Amino acid sequence: MTEAHVTYPVLEHIRKRSYLKSRDEYTAMYKKSIDEPDEFWREQANRLDWFHPFQKVSDCDLANASIRWYEGGKLNVAHNCLDRHLSERGDQTAIIWEADEAKDGRHISYRELHAEVCKTANVLKSMGVKRGDRVCIYLPMIPELAYTMLACARIGAIHSIVFAGFSAESIRDRILDCEAKMVITANEGVRGGKRIALKSIVDKAVEGLEVVESVLVCRRTDTDVPMKSGRDFSFEEACSKQRPTCPAEWMDAEDPLFILYTSGSTGRPKGLLHTTGGYLTYASLTHKYVFDVHPGDVYCCAADIGWVTGHTYIIYGPLANGATTIMFESVPTYPDPGRYWDIVERHKVNIFYTAPTAIRAIAREGDQWVKKYDRSSLRILGTVGEPINPEAWEWYYDVVGEQKCAIVDTWWQTETGGIMITPLPGVNELKPGAATLPFFGVHPCLVDEEGKKIEATEAKGYLCMQAAWPGLARTVYGDHERFKQTYFSQYPGLYFTGDGCNRDKDGDYWITGRVDDVINVSGHRLGTAEIESSINAHPWVAESAVVGYPHEIKGTGILGFVILNANIGDQAKEEIVQAVREQVATDIGKFARPDLILVCPGLPKTRSGKIMRRILRKISVGEYGNLGNVTTLADPSVVDQIIGVHKEMVKK
Numbered sequence: 320m321t322e323a324h325v326t327y328p329v330l331e332h333i334r335k336r337s338y339l340k341s342r343d344e345y346t347a348m349y350k351k352s353i354d355e356p357d358e359f360w361r362e363q364a365n366r367l368d369w370f371h372p373f374q375k376v377s378d379c380d381l382a383n384a385s386i387r388w389y390e391g392g393k394l395n396v397a398h399n400c401l402d403r404h405l406s407e408r409g410d411q412t413a414i415i416w417e418a419d420e421a422k423d424g425r426h427i428s429y430r431e432l433h434a435e436v437c438k439t440a441n442v443l444k445s446m447g448v449k450r451g452d453r454v455c456i457y458l459p460m461i462p463e464l465a466y467t468m469l470a471c472a473r474i475g476a477i478h479s480i481v482f483a484g485f486s487a488e489s490i491r492d493r494i495l496d497c498e499a500k501m502v503i504t505a506n507e508g509v510r511g512g513k514r515i516a517l518k519s520i521v522d523k524a525v526e527g528l529e530v531v532e533s534v535l536v537c538r539r540t541d542t543d544v545p546m547k548s549g550r551d552f553s554f555e556e557a558c559s560k561q562r563p564t565c566p567a568e569w570m571d572a573e574d575p576l577f578i579l580y581t582s583g584s585t586g587r588p589k590g591l592l593h594t595t596g597g598y599l600t601y602a603s604l605t606h607k608y609v610f611d612v613h614p615g616d617v618y619c620c621a622a623d624i625g626w627v628t629g630h631t632y633i634i635y636g637p638l639a640n641g642a643t644t645i646m647f648e649s650v651p652t653y654p655d656p657g658r659y660w661d662i663v664e665r666h667k668v669n670i671f672y673t674a675p676t677a678i679r680a681i682a683r684e685g686d687q688w689v690k691k692y693d694r695s696s697l698r699i700l701g702t703v704g705e706p707i708n709p710e711a712w713e714w715y716y717d718v719v720g721e722q723k724c725a726i727v728d729t730w731w732q733t734e735t736g737g738i739m740i741t742p743l744p745g746v747n748e749l750k751p752g753a754a755t756l757p758f759f760g761v762h763p764c765l766v767d768e769e770g771k772k773i774e775a776t777e778a779k780g781y782l783c784m785q786a787a788w789p790g791l792a793r794t795v796y797g798d799h800e801r802f803k804q805t806y807f808s809q810y811p812g813l814y815f816t817g818d819g820c821n822r823d824k825d826g827d828y829w830i831t832g833r834v835d836d837v838i839n840v841s842g843h844r845l846g847t848a849e850i851e852s853s854i855n856a857h858p859w860v861a862e863s864a865v866v867g868y869p870h871e872i873k874g875t876g877i878l879g880f881v882i883l884n885a886n887i888g889d890q891a892k893e894e895i896v897q898a899v900r901e902q903v904a905t906d907i908g909k910f911a912r913p914d915l916i917l918v919c920p921g922l923p924k925t926r927s928g929k930i931m932r933r934i935l936r937k938i939s940v941g942e943y944g945n946l947g948n949v950t951t952l953a954d955p956s957v958v959d960q961i962i963g964v965h966k967e968m969v970k971k
């Protein structure tokens with residue numbers, strides 16, 4: 320951190336177009352947002368259409384996890400994303416659907432999207448979904464995903480989108496937690512040329528669940544699937560009977576918009592709840608400034624809507640701003656590793672946003688896949704989800720952007736609702752690997768082990784926030800105490816992010832990654848505890864401990880240390896390893912499957928029985944000689960045995 324870093328100056332042609340023209344301009348606006356937050360956010364709320372004005376800008380108390388914005392104000396998210404654009408840009412493309420096979424894709428104008436959303440909203444209403452009801456959406460990246468989420472917003476229902484890679488059991492847990500009365504899915508998904516039997520996964524998930532009254536099934540492929548009479552309904556059939564208009568409910572600014580489950584250090588995934596007015600203001604403002612989106616721009620965020628990035632930066636931010644946004648159904652390597660740049664060329668994409676893991680995966684396939692396509696439309700390149708290593712950053716900058724694009728390395732979280740720390744086009748010099756500066760209204764600080772705020776500019780610590788912002792989640796659905804405990808109790812008065820961070824002498828922030836038991840695998844957030852509980856459920860397994868280790872493509876790989884039951888006989892090692900990996904794929908989803916499983920004779924535990932993961936993390940990177948104090952372990956000899964097994968695995 321103290322060594323000199325390469326910096327890249329602001330590119331003049333970027334600055335010519337950018338909303339912000341200088342660092343000074345940013346600083347002045349930032350200062351106002353921190354010194355007079357209510358004034359700042361009162362003005363920013365004008366970005367939205369309000370049916371009724373709010374009475375109070377903010378009423379927040381971080382110490383008590385009480386966060387309220389724009390109270391008394393009435394608005395509707397779907398109205399803001401659709402209706403208010405119709406007169407000016409009804410015929411403009413709202414969504415470009417980039418299907419798995421490019422030839423199957425299509426453009427959907429704001430007018431068409433409005434009609435589809437209204438029809439869908441009428442379907443939901445006709446099936447008994449009311450304001451405040453929860454609807455679980457388990458869909459692939461098809462236009463119906465946008466229709467259904469916006470339809471929920473239109474009638475005031477709360478959507479809970481579950482990424483279509485999750486297992487039946489994970490969906491079931493999420494349905495039960497929020498008591499969703501409807502589930503929306505598709506007969507099949509299509510990704511990278513392969514079909515995924517989504518409806519049959521949902522059948523398993525909802526079997527015997529009384530809360531679920533109906534399952535709405537979209538038709539993505541021509542495969543017929545079994546439909547349970549009285550419970551399952553065809554989406555297309557239901558829509559065909561509905562009118563393309565539907566009034567938008569007047570929602571309170573603090574009415575819930577959606578629940579999104581995310582992993583934490585302990586226990587089951589938490590349902591983070593986001594509300595209406597603050598979330599949309601923040602989504603819209605960040606989308607405008609971070610990506611410097613101008614009328615006519617084509618914007619592509621290649622994430623999946625099943626994660627928060629897709630919620631905020633494929634749907635809500637872009638549509639609130641009247642932009643043209645791309646929904647990408649496929650994977651970056653299908654039909655070949657040039658797919659992203661093929662999309663850029665065909666749709667003349669100006670702004671492109673993806674995860675470091677995808678950048679690494681395609682970079683290693685060679686520059687020829689990039690150079691084949693015309694990328695001259697590109698202006699801004701974004702990344703999100705995990706720290707980007709400087710090599711991947713440089714490749715993105717040099718090869719993809721030909722040193723003509725600004726890179727925005729955006730740090731944020733499911734909890735934060737939108738981007739928090741990021742470069743802004745036209746404002747900062749870029750430093751590969753640095754998220755650089757806080758967005759407007761974001762007031763970060765670093766705290767030390769003891770929880771003391773570090774005043775020095777150049778510092779290393781835990782990243783916290785000392786003021787609330789409109790995009791912050793309001794609670795964990797059904798468990799406010801857990802919300803308070805998880806984020807607001809370590810450092811009273813501060814929001815704790817769970818990330819470690821360095822601040823350099825210029826005041827730029829460098830996120831170093833999670834400091835808790837959460838791991839970011841290919842940009843997907845997983846809790847080690849969840850994976851362990853799945854592994855432990857296997858009949859052969861007595862106990863396990865999971866750690867993340869550096870992985871060339873995924874950023875972090877999953878390594879499970881497993882102790883077997885004494886009575887499992889002589890199953891072949893390979894068979895055990897595969898069985899344990901499959902157990903996790905079945906329980907959580909394939910994306911959570913451990914990369915490596917190490918069968919060990921014991922785990923390093925303290926005398927009180929706590930597993931010392933610190934030691935396992937060191938072993939996982941081969942730092943055998945640097946384990947620190949192991950004398951507090953109940954049985955220190957176990958460490959050498961684990962090292963022995965790890966060395967053997969590394970040799971192979």
Ligand code: WTA
Pocket residue numbers: 581626627628702703704705706707728729730731732733734754816817818830831832833839842843844
């Ligand atoms: C990590 C994704 C470094 C971080 C939007 C955070 C990052 C977690 C970055 C949240 C970045 C996200 N640099 N780390 N630019 N962006 N992270 O909730 O550890 O899926 O806490 O939200 O991802 O993951 P989540």
